[in-house]
Amino acid sequence: MADFVQFAVSGLTIGAVYALVALGFTLIYNASSVVNFAQGEFVMLGGMATVFLAALGLPLPAAAVAAVIAAVAVGIVVHALVIEPARGANAVTLIILTIGVSLVLRGAAPLIFDKQFHKLPGFSGEAAVGVLGAAVQPQAFWVVGGAAVIVLALKLFLARTLFGKAVLATAADRMAAMLAGINTGVIVGFAFATSAAIGAIAGILVTPITLTSYDVGVMLSLKGFAAAVLGGIGSPLGAVAGGLLLGLLEALAAGYLSSTYKDAAAFVVLIAVLMAMPGGLARVKQVERV
Amino acid sequence: MMGLCGTAAAAGEIRIGSVVSSTGPAAFLGEPEDKTLKLYVEEMNKAGGIIGNTVKLVIYDDGGDADKARTFATRLVEEDKVVAVLGGTTSGTTFAMIPVFEDAEVPFIAFAGAVGIVEPTKTWVFKTPHTDRMACEKIFEDLRKNNLTKVGIISGTDGFGKSMREQCVKVNAKYGIEIVAEETYGPRDSDMTAQLTNLKGAPGIQALINPGMGQGPAIVTRNVRQLGIALPLYQSHGVASKSFIELAGEAAEGVRLPAAALLVADKLPDSDPQKSVATGYKTTYEVATNGQVSTFGGHAFDALFILKAAVERANSTEPAKIRDQIENTKGFIGTAGIFNMTPTDHMGLDLSAFKMLEVKGGDWVLAE
Numbered sequence: 001m002a003d004f005v006q007f008a009v010s011g012l013t014i015g016a017v018y019a020l021v022a023l024g025f026t027l028i029y030n031a032s033s034v035v036n037f038a039q040g041e042f043v044m045l046g047g048m049a050t051v052f053l054a055a056l057g058l059p060l061p062a063a064a065v066a067a068v069i070a071a072v073a074v075g076i077v078v079h080a081l082v083i084e085p086a087r088g089a090n091a092v093t094l095i096i097l098t099i100g101v102s103l104v105l106r107g108a109a110p111l112i113f114d115k116q117f118h119k120l121p122g123f124s125g126e127a128a129v130g131v132l133g134a135a136v137q138p139q140a141f142w143v144v145g146g147a148a149v150i151v152l153a154l155k156l157f158l159a160r161t162l163f164g165k166a167v168l169a170t171a172a173d174r175m176a177a178m179l180a181g182i183n184t185g186v187i188v189g190f191a192f193a194t195s196a197a198i199g200a201i202a203g204i205l206v207t208p209i210t211l212t213s214y215d216v217g218v219m220l221s222l223k224g225f226a227a228a229v230l231g232g233i234g235s236p237l238g239a240v241a242g243g244l245l246l247g248l249l250e251a252l253a254a255g256y257l258s259s260t261y262k263d264a265a266a267f268v269v270l271i272a273v274l275m276a277m278p279g280g281l282a283r284v285k286q287v288e289r290v
Numbered sequence: 291m292m293g294l295c296g297t298a299a300a301a302g303e304i305r306i307g308s309v310v311s312s313t314g315p316a317a318f319l320g321e322p323e324d325k326t327l328k329l330y331v332e333e334m335n336k337a338g339g340i341i342g343n344t345v346k347l348v349i350y351d352d353g354g355d356a357d358k359a360r361t362f363a364t365r366l367v368e369e370d371k372v373v374a375v376l377g378g379t380t381s382g383t384t385f386a387m388i389p390v391f392e393d394a395e396v397p398f399i400a401f402a403g404a405v406g407i408v409e410p411t412k413t414w415v416f417k418t419p420h421t422d423r424m425a426c427e428k429i430f431e432d433l434r435k436n437n438l439t440k441v442g443i444i445s446g447t448d449g450f451g452k453s454m455r456e457q458c459v460k461v462n463a464k465y466g467i468e469i470v471a472e473e474t475y476g477p478r479d480s481d482m483t484a485q486l487t488n489l490k491g492a493p494g495i496q497a498l499i500n501p502g503m504g505q506g507p508a509i510v511t512r513n514v515r516q517l518g519i520a521l522p523l524y525q526s527h528g529v530a531s532k533s534f535i536e537l538a539g540e541a542a543e544g545v546r547l548p549a550a551a552l553l554v555a556d557k558l559p560d561s562d563p564q565k566s567v568a569t570g571y572k573t574t575y576e577v578a579t580n581g582q583v584s585t586f587g588g589h590a591f592d593a594l595f596i597l598k599a600a601v602e603r604a605n606s607t608e609p610a611k612i613r614d615q616i617e618n619t620k621g622f623i624g625t626a627g628i629f630n631m632t633p634t635d636h637m638g639l640d641l642s643a644f645k646m647l648e649v650k651g652g653d654w655v656l657a658e
Contacts, residue, residue, distance in 0.1 A: 003487050003488075003491070006483060006484070006487045006517070007483075007484045007487065010481050010483040010484055011484075013481065014480060014481050017480075110313065110317070115312075115313065115317035115318065115321055116318055116533055117318070117504070117505040117508070117533065117537055118537075119508075119536070119537050119539070126512075126539065126540065126541075128515075128516040128517070128518065135483075135516050135517045135518055136516075137516055206480075209480065209481070210480030210481070210509070211480070211505045211508065211509065211537055213505070215314075215315070216478075218478075219478045251481070251483075251484045252484075254475075254484035254485055255484035255485070255487060255488060259473045259474045259475060259484070259485045260447065260474050262476075262484075263476060
């Protein structure tokens with residue numbers, strides 16, 4: 001039993017990371033139907049920028065805020081220079097563009113930062129806490145709590161504010177939204193800025209647990225995308241569910257099956273779910289865009 | 291040495307090739323290698339080169355990709371016309387390049403750990419780092435000394451982790467060590483608590499061994515402490531740099547690992563023949579690069595100076611003559627140990643080249 005709790009806690013912690021990355025995918029996909037494969041790079045930017053700003057002597061909270069601002073700036077620049085000029089291009093072209101962006105960011109990172117691995121201190125110390133017989137790093141609470149706050153804030157923002165409703169309108173039908181007087185270019189730019197911020201916050205929250213380096217974005221993009229697809233791409237709650245489930249599956253597979261096949265086990269379940277529920281866990285309707 | 295200039299093969303240029311992984315997942319290995327080679331070739335040229343020839347270093351970055359490494363190896367041989375090659379940061383890239391140099395008959399001194407590089411012996415291939423088998427043997431020796439015989443192994447699934455695990459499984463019986471449980475982790479994994487929970491519960495387990503490199507072992511170390519596992523933890527020479535202690539933080543306290551004397555250069559007794567070489571390299575590297583010395587750069591240093599000595603003894607820049615003299619390396623004091631190569635031993639180090647270190651107060655100390 002204690003073993004199970006330990007596996008579950010570890011899985012949910014890593015799953016919360018995947019969930020935050022998946023959330024970033026969801027937001028941009030909703031606003032612009034672009035699958036942004038540079039999402040993992042925002043996570044890297046958040047972690048690495050915080051490490052380096054803190055090393056320059058900034059207090060940790062200030063470094064973290066500055067890192068998020070920097071990531072948002074990068075998100076806006078990416079949108080303005082790469083995505084907006086290619087408006088109207090088909091989905092594959094846009095995906096290739098975002099992959100290009102991720103390569104550029106990954107190439108620039110070792111020049112701006114360096115090629116070493118880095119860590120941040122745990123926000124609430126490093127001594128493990130006991131939960132039902134399992135040992136949990138205090139930082140895990142920050143990750144899971146941070147994910148919960150972000151999801152809630154996003155949900156409220158989209159449902160309760162005029163600007164949020166404009167995002168939803170743009171997502172539903174860009175042309176109609178434009179005709180209704182919504183500046184859809186601004187909305188999509190906003191989606192990029194917000195998902196850059198979410199990615200960067202995720203990077204800052206997880207670095208004390210996972211460590212960071214200039215190329216952590218690759219794996220995170222892959223796992224985050226899998227989580228978003230598992231949850232039903234386009235659904236914020238689905239993204240969270242997908243992320244947590246993927247992390248849980250990995251930890252349980254490593255614990256009960258074999259650590260060698262844990263990635264494979266997670267992806268086998270992903271394929272099985274998609275075969276049974278093509279729209280993902282959130283049963284998102286398939287929209288054919290021509 | 292200046293006197294030799296006249297007799298040397300026409301004073302000119304001696305072209306030495308190199309392929310390292312200064313970017314990519316093995317960048318933390320390749321970068322210090324790259325810096326070391328550039329730094330010391332520059333110094334050599336200031337001091338008059340090798341037997342009167344200016345050293346021209348042709349260096350490529352394979353990014354840790356074995357296919358790229360092979361392409362660069364071919365380019366070094368066919369276009370750059372080098373007389374010898376140093377490099378091969380990872381075992382994977384090194385294995386990819388070996389056939390190229392064997393075919394072209396160009397001497398090649400590798401910086402990678404796998405024992406398969408020099409066993410069986412290949413005519414043109416040498417290496418300077420200790421092998422992973424020696425690392426296991428050193429760890430097993432230390433376990434015996436402490437009367438610990440039942441161990442669990444958690445290894446990375448990258449080339450280094452896999453290779454060292456295989457060697458550990460091959461030699462454990464010789465040392466009377468029983469492997470009671472095994473787990474693995476991916477090189478990019480960020481949580482190993484599930485695997486460690488299983489090891490913790492393995493019956494009779496007395497110690498943990500973690501063959502691996504990169505950030506994985508640092509996370510394993512932190513997870514071990516997080517789970518409150520009180521077993522002695524042995525890491526490998528794959529994490530022999532200060533960054534391991536920085537990444538693992540307090541969790542690193544008490545971790546043991548076999549590593550080259552270089553890591554504890556200033557703590558070596560004055561009687562140690564390696565002391566002056568190790569401190570010399572450490573000081574030069576740290577002043578020039580403003581970074582921490584690591585044993586990985588030391589492997590490049592050893593290879594470069596073994597090659598230099600071989601060219602001087604051969605008094606020629608012909609690849610075949612250089613090869614014969616590399617094989618003849620005797621009593622060469624490097625950062626990794628004292629090299630004595632033979633026609634059947636193209637590495638030339640024995641177990642004494644490894645020191646057992648322990649992390650204490652955020653630094654390495656000699657554990658023996």
